[in-house]
Amino acid sequence: DTAVSQTPKYLVTQMGNDKSIKCEQNLGHDTMYWYKQDSKKFLKIMFSYNNKELIINETVPNRFSPKSPDKAHLNLHINSLELGDSAVYFCASSQGLEETQYFGPGTRLLVL
Amino acid sequence: AQKVTQAQTEISVVEKEDVTLDCVYETRDTTYYLFWYKQPPSGELVFLIRRNSFDEQNEISGRYSWNFQKSTSSFNFTITASQVVDSAVYFCALSDGSGGSNYKLTFGKGTLLTVNP
Numbered sequence: 001d002t003a004v005s006q007t008p009k010y011l012v013t014q015m016g017n018d019k020s021i022k023c024e025q026n027l028g029h030d031t032m033y034w035y036k037q038d039s040k041k042f043l044k045i046m047f048s049y050n051n052k053e054l055i056i057n058e059t060v061p062n063r064f065s066p067k068s069p070d071k072a073h074l075n076l077h078i079n080s081l082e083l084g085d086s087a088v089y090f091c092a093s094s095q096g097l098e099e100t101q102y103f104g105p106g107t108r109l110l111v112l
Numbered sequence: 113a114q115k116v117t118q119a120q121t122e123i124s125v126v127e128k129e130d131v132t133l134d135c136v137y138e139t140r141d142t143t144y145y146l147f148w149y150k151q152p153p154s155g156e157l158v159f160l161i162r163r164n165s166f167d168e169q170n171e172i173s174g175r176y177s178w179n180f181q182k183s184t185s186s187f188n189f190t191i192t193a194s195q196v197v198d199s200a201v202y203f204c205a206l207s208d209g210s211g212g213s214n215y216k217l218t219f220g221k222g223t224l225l226t227v228n229p
Contacts, residue, residue: 033217041151041201043219055214090157097215098145098207103157 003027004104006091012110013081021076021107023091031097032074034066037088037106049074050097081111114139116206118220125194126228133189133223135204141165144208146180146187147217152200163187194227201225 004025013019025032033056034046047066048056054066063079074091091104115138125131137146148160161171163180171178175192191198201222207215 041222043203043222045216045218048214048216056216088155092157098209100147100159100162101217102159103149105156108155 004091004093004102006089006104006107008107009105010108010110012112014112015081015083017081018077018079019081019109020078021089021091021109023074023076023104025072025091025093025102027093027095027102029093029095030071031094031099032068032071033092033094033101034074034076035090035092035103037090039087043090047076048097055097083111085109086111114144114206114208114216114218116204116218116220118204118223120223121221122224122226124226124228127196128193130190130192131194131225133191133202133204133225135187135189135220137185137187137204137206139206139208141208144206147205147207148178148187148189149203149205150200151203151222157203160189191225194225196227196229199225199227
């Protein structure tokens with residue numbers, strides 16, 4: 001009965017490849033997010049979707065494309081992976097933008 | 113623009129000591145929300161508390177307590193009688209409307225707390 005789940009948990013890939021990370025929440029929330037945590041543990045929002053609509057799009061390279069097939073899912077596709085994309089990516093969800101965000105376990109991406 | 117400062121990068125204490133983690137925030141909004149999250153060595157982000165800008169009452173939950181002071185724009189977190197299991201990175205975060213745009217959660221850089229036996 002995991003609230004916010006992500007797959008895969010670990011992802012090791014070569015530079016230039018394309019990869020996807022999936023996120024699902026069973027909390028019935030309307031809003032979902034993607035965050036990036038760098039090697040210094042700094043957490044920064046990348047995207048936010050509310051009712052399947054993109055509402056926050058921070059300064060993220062357009063190699064990153066979020067997709068929300070329904071309110072319970074928010075996937076992140078990354079094209080042409082670069083070394084600097086190595087990080088932990090967290091998905092989160094909340095019932096409204098100002099409400100508490102609950103985070104998934106994170107996906108550790110390593111680009112070689 | 114909103115900003116969260118956690119000036120303490122690392123804190124090391126011995127078990128049973130009390131420890132306070134500092135958090136100072138900046139916002140132009142009158143309505144905003146403050147949060148604390150814990151990230152243990154296993155890596156997940158665990159929600160601890162949410163406080164809105166109109167509620168300055170201090171809160172206590174077991175060994176954890178929070179002191180919100182609007183006058184100094186601070187939202188400090190105290191762990192009483194610390195335990196080894198409290199060892200983690202603690203993040204303070206602020207959510208505000210950024211002058212009319214969508215609410216967005218901004219994190220501080222985190223404080224690494226190490227509790228030694």
